[in-house]
Amino acid sequence: MNKKYAIGVDYGTQSGRAVLVDLSNGEELADHVTPYRHHVMDEELPSGVKLEHDWALQHPQDYIEVLERSIPEVLRITGIAPEDVIGIGIDFTACTMLPVTAEGTPLCFLEQHIDNPHAWVKLWKHHAAQPEADALNEVAAARGEKWVRRYGGTISSEWMLAKTWQILNEAPSIYEEADKFVEAADWVVGQLTGTIVRNSCTAGYKSNWHKQEGYPSEAFFKALDPRLEKLMSTKLRGAVLPLGAKAGELTETMAAKIGLQPGTAVAVGNIDAHAAVPAVGVVTPGKLVMAMGTSICHLLLGEEEREVEGMCGVVEDGMIPGYYGYEAGQSAVGDIFEWFVEECVPAYARREAEEAGENIHVYLTRKASELKPGQSGLLALDWWNGNRSVLVDTNLTGTMLGLTLLTKPWEMYRALLEATAFGTRKIIEAFHTNGVNVDELYACGGLPQKNKLLMQIYADVTNREIKIAASKQTPALGSAMFGAVAAGSAKGGYDSIVDAAKKMARVREETFKPIAEHVAVYNRLYEEYVALHDYYGRGTNEVMKRLKEIKAKASE
Ligand SMILES: Nc1ncnc2c1ncn2[C@@H]1O[C@H](COP(=O)(O)OP(=O)(O)O)[C@@H](O)[C@H]1O
Numbered sequence: 001m002n003k004k005y006a007i008g009v010d011y012g013t014q015s016g017r018a019v020l021v022d023l024s025n026g027e028e029l030a031d032h033v034t035p036y037r038h039h040v041m042d043e044e045l046p047s048g049v050k051l052e053h054d055w056a057l058q059h060p061q062d063y064i065e066v067l068e069r070s071i072p073e074v075l076r077i078t079g080i081a082p083e084d085v086i087g088i089g090i091d092f093t094a095c096t097m098l099p100v101t102a103e104g105t106p107l108c109f110l111e112q113h114i115d116n117p118h119a120w121v122k123l124w125k126h127h128a129a130q131p132e133a134d135a136l137n138e139v140a141a142a143r144g145e146k147w148v149r150r151y152g153g154t155i156s157s158e159w160m161l162a163k164t165w166q167i168l169n170e171a172p173s174i175y176e177e178a179d180k181f182v183e184a185a186d187w188v189v190g191q192l193t194g195t196i197v198r199n200s201c202t203a204g205y206k207s208n209w210h211k212q213e214g215y216p217s218e219a220f221f222k223a224l225d226p227r228l229e230k231l232m233s234t235k236l237r238g239a240v241l242p243l244g245a246k247a248g249e250l251t252e253t254m255a256a257k258i259g260l261q262p263g264t265a266v267a268v269g270n271i272d273a274h275a276a277v278p279a280v281g282v283v284t285p286g287k288l289v290m291a292m293g294t295s296i297c298h299l300l301l302g303e304e305e306r307e308v309e310g311m312c313g314v315v316e317d318g319m320i321p322g323y324y325g326y327e328a329g330q331s332a333v334g335d336i337f338e339w340f341v342e343e344c345v346p347a348y349a350r351r352e353a354e355e356a357g358e359n360i361h362v363y364l365t366r367k368a369s370e371l372k373p374g375q376s377g378l379l380a381l382d383w384w385n386g387n388r389s390v391l392v393d394t395n396l397t398g399t400m401l402g403l404t405l406l407t408k409p410w411e412m413y414r415a416l417l418e419a420t421a422f423g424t425r426k427i428i429e430a431f432h433t434n435g436v437n438v439d440e441l442y443a444c445g446g447l448p449q450k451n452k453l454l455m456q457i458y459a460d461v462t463n464r465e466i467k468i469a470a471s472k473q474t475p476a477l478g479s480a481m482f483g484a485v486a487a488g489s490a491k492g493g494y495d496s497i498v499d500a501a502k503k504m505a506r507v508r509e510e511t512f513k514p515i516a517e518h519v520a521v522y523n524r525l526y527e528e529y530v531a532l533h534d535y536y537g538r539g540t541n542e543v544m545k546r547l548k549e550i551k552a553k554a555s556e
């Protein structure tokens, strides 16, 4: 048998990328990134229709463009014969959802809906369904719904139920016309195979599906809103297939467009961060994987189902079969650094960066590394896009304390790096104190490759050694592994993700180890972080929410 390969396609927030992987050793032979032509639409639709606050949409055509550009490109670069590519796997941000017709056509592709924001893809970070999420949480609490405990006690506005209900409330005609609401992960897989099937990972973490119990009851949905009673058996209907299963095979039409063989195995979709877990070789408990990019997802395996404050969810077989997969997260990390770089860097710093031939992140990081922990005198809360864990509150906002007339931009940049590390420590402590051990840290995603100072700060703040993924495209590698499992060993792939991980997963030799003096200073700063976190985040002072209200009134 010739050497066999698989392609993993990872859909991030700003771009999608394909990676072609050698199945014998996990070596990534080529990767190609296609940025989304329409980016994140958070101010207006392509037609110019304005969006309200907290909206974040995407264009489904951009997802197809990733397949059509990046897959032929990795084949061209490597010269590998399409018949030797035996599987494809897809991972996606989630819950990134869209309404589709019975044929699977996105409603936003239809002329009559083009100007309706609700017809478009709602990106994971679309936070405008917060009123629905609040009502969902109230009703669930009043009814004593036990399933909510698997989600840290709170349902997020980022998830399927809140987003779907927002559509029903604000655009009932779109709700009616949608044959189904689907995760973008499942929609793209459906574009490849011709049939949409749901995957257990997004269904479990984002649509509150449970392997034994299924979806929450109709009685719950009826109590929410009588129009939602049959939501699960109508608009969210469809078989839920486990990770590693084959969703179907590549259609003739799609094969011709992307340069692969018709009949190639396509794995069921996955969440981007979750696909990274086997790709760094994590197939047992105690090892926290941090997928670090625009946001951070924290992923951990456990032997049993436990309750942890503010976790995003625990799903049986949600990452690796045989274990409970725990997820927590921070809804902005790289995004906060980007905000700072775009909105807060003075002209003199930009000039200096340009003279040094550095991009602003690199310049600010170099200057920030000259500071010792604590030396900036600053402390920030990392809530620029709300707090996902452990407070689960998208209405919280960012803050920085300790500013003076002498504060420099790189000091502020460092305080933001540190704030995100404190947020991660809070999450680790929530797991640890609830009996889900965190013994080792693994990092993957764009940030560990871009910023060593950030990784050292994380090691110092958490007082744990951090191993770094060898892959530059870890979720895509994980997806390729799932593609190989969908193909199976008879075709040259693998029969389980654990087998695939043994052969294909890798971490770098270089690790980041905590430095004792830094740990001591950060322990003190972390105490202050927790005090501030609880003061603004647990109801002592609701000023952040009052400011939002005042702002909303003033913008009417
Ligand atoms: N040198 C850097 N240091 C810290 N953050 C950076 C640096 N360069 C880019 N970023 C941030 O990285 C984020 C993108 O991360 P990446 O993992 O590539 O994307 P995604 O989350 O879309 O997969 C952006 O939010 C950007 O602000």
Ligand SMILES: O=C(CO)[C@@H](O)[C@@H](O)COP(=O)(O)O
Pocket: 012, 013, 014, 092, 093, 094, 095, 124, 205, 271, 272, 273, 291, 292, 293, 294, 295, 296, 297, 327, 329
């Ligand atoms: O919410 C999840 C996973 O649960 C992610 O898809 C979301 O945070 C987006 O991740 P990225 O930072 O774009 O990789």
